[in-house]
Amino acid sequence: MKKIYKGRVTEVKQAATDLYYIKISAANFSANAGQFISVLCDNCTLRRPFSVMDCENGVITILFKLKGKGTNYIKNLKEGDDIDFSGPFGNGFSLTDKRSLIIGAGVGVAPVLFLKKEFDKKGVESRIIGGFLNKDAIPANINLDMISTDDGSLGKKGSIVNFLKDEIKNYAPYRIYACGPSIVLEKICETASQYGIQTQIAMEKEMACSIGVCRGCAITLKNGKNATVCKDGPVFSGEDIKW
Amino acid sequence: MVDLSVNLNGLILKNPILTASGTYGYADEYDDFLSVKNIGAIVTKAISLEPRSGNTGRRIMETDAGMINSIGLENMGIKAFLENVLPKLEEERISYIVNIAGATFDEYIELGKICENSRIRAIELNLSCPNVHAGCLEFGTDEGSLYSLVNAVRNVYSGKLIAKLTPNVTDITKIAIAAQNAGADLISAINTVKASGVRISYVRGKFYQERINGGLSGMGIKPVALRAVSSISEAVNIPIIGMGGISSLNDIFEFISVGADAFQIGTANFTHPTIAEDLVNQLAEFIEYNGFASYEELKNKIREDIKNE
């Protein structure tokens, strides 16, 4: 059930340039891949939404990128500090039992790493690939089946979308899951649809309430209807999105 | 249990803490966090005659001490509300007030009639809506058009009529007097403050602007709201529901001191989803701990002490 949790910070650790992990212990909290929590930050009117990257035995991991007031507040938290967050929010990914390709771009790898773990637990075959700016932008201690960097400093050189066609041909996935910048998601959906492959993508939008009431995060779908990223999403079928 | 009840010109509520339109959905959306039925009343999201899909593009932006919204009154329309939501409100015994928004004069009257026929106990007229027949000027910015509008709704609606005022006017006392003369039972204030949110970034030698024009709410508007409520209370004798940046018991005392009789909590619900019920409990505890008999007694005490200062 959605509620406010008073968690305890167990670790804040740098993961890459401007990227950090925070681990929060919060009894009884559980979430599915693709769901998010909203963190209360000092001197901020609005809570900050973050995807759950892992959640096991009452410990939540978040991977976050430094941006402004809120993420700097979180970065400066210390082990043992209290952290107020609410959740879990959103629909999360829906898993298939068929072979899937999972793509994370930048900090967008966070929710899809959780998804990969869920696939592995279910014993469903999947392949996870990630695209980053350069080698310094790759979070430490993550396992990916293929990496690309824009400058070629690690893995293949170029945007991850450039390798998508080959990935599809070689791996022949039934479905593609992705999270990352909007422009990357758009290209992934475009390519996937050329091959007739379904997509599930996790979107981002500025949020106020996180529960579907303020309508601040609404987007218009292809069918003309409005959907909220916080409650109807953040995971959508790529086919439904009007880019 | 302490007596927190209020009689606002005949509108009787179990306590003076309400939740503001647009921040609480239509009914029990916050029930995961608290018991919505313990709140004095929820005010629904603005409801129009026809469903509206609202504005496209950026709809919210956080500011230094609040947020700006430009939702554009996205809502399900009165028909769906009556069919799908009203039974739930009644069944769950949630105390509610329906916030209504028209695009034209006639739409407000039509909405008033529908609420009358549906025996809705109280409606709040959102007077910050652009009048499409008058150059999209807000109904609530001109005392003449506000008077005609409130009066016309008054003639078709016999429940409790609340006029919700916009702060975006030259002299809010004139507007408040017009609302009272037109037959409003209560005044609520303030709606959001007209504002622009701007973010500038400088990327690879080029400046970029992100911008939203909309209504400012939250902590930053509390001083504007206190001034407005104060002016209104000097001008009229009907009860006032104060709002604008309320997020603590002390804020409530400040609003009482300038003339508010009840309160709405808006943006603070986003930050602290349990705040409405927390404030009900804190108010009860304060009253009990300090030996007052009731909320009414506390309210009078605050006002008397200030008068004698």
Ligand SMILES: Cc1cc2nc3c(=O)[nH]c(=O)nc-3n(C[C@H](O)[C@H](O)[C@H](O)COP(=O)(O)OP(=O)(O)OC[C@H]3O[C@@H](n4cnc5c(N)ncnc54)[C@H](O)[C@@H]3O)c2cc1C
């Ligand atoms: C469903 C969802 C999941 C997310 N998951 C992650 C994650 O796992 N890791 C991560 O690093 N980031 C994630 N984000 C983005 C993250 O919420 C923002 O980076 C963060 O709110 C920035 O806060 P700030 O105060 O540091 O930045 P500021 O720019 O100072 O924030 C100002 C305002 O804009 C909002 N905002 C700024 N950027 C974004 C954004 N990209 N998306 C939504 N709101 C934004 C803030 O919440 C705040 O209200 C997610 C966003 C959403 C909607």
Ligand SMILES: Cc1cc2nc3c(=O)[nH]c(=O)nc-3n(C[C@H](O)[C@H](O)[C@H](O)COP(=O)(O)O)c2cc1C
């Ligand atoms: C996202 C959002 C949506 C709102 N929608 C409405 C609305 O539909 N009708 C209305 O009368 N006021 C609306 N308001 C204004 C609030 O009801 C309230 O008057 C204002 O936010 C000031 O209170 P606050 O500072 O506590 O938020 C909205 C405010 C916000 C933040």
Ligand code: FES
């Ligand atoms: S953040 Fe309020 S509707 Fe999504």
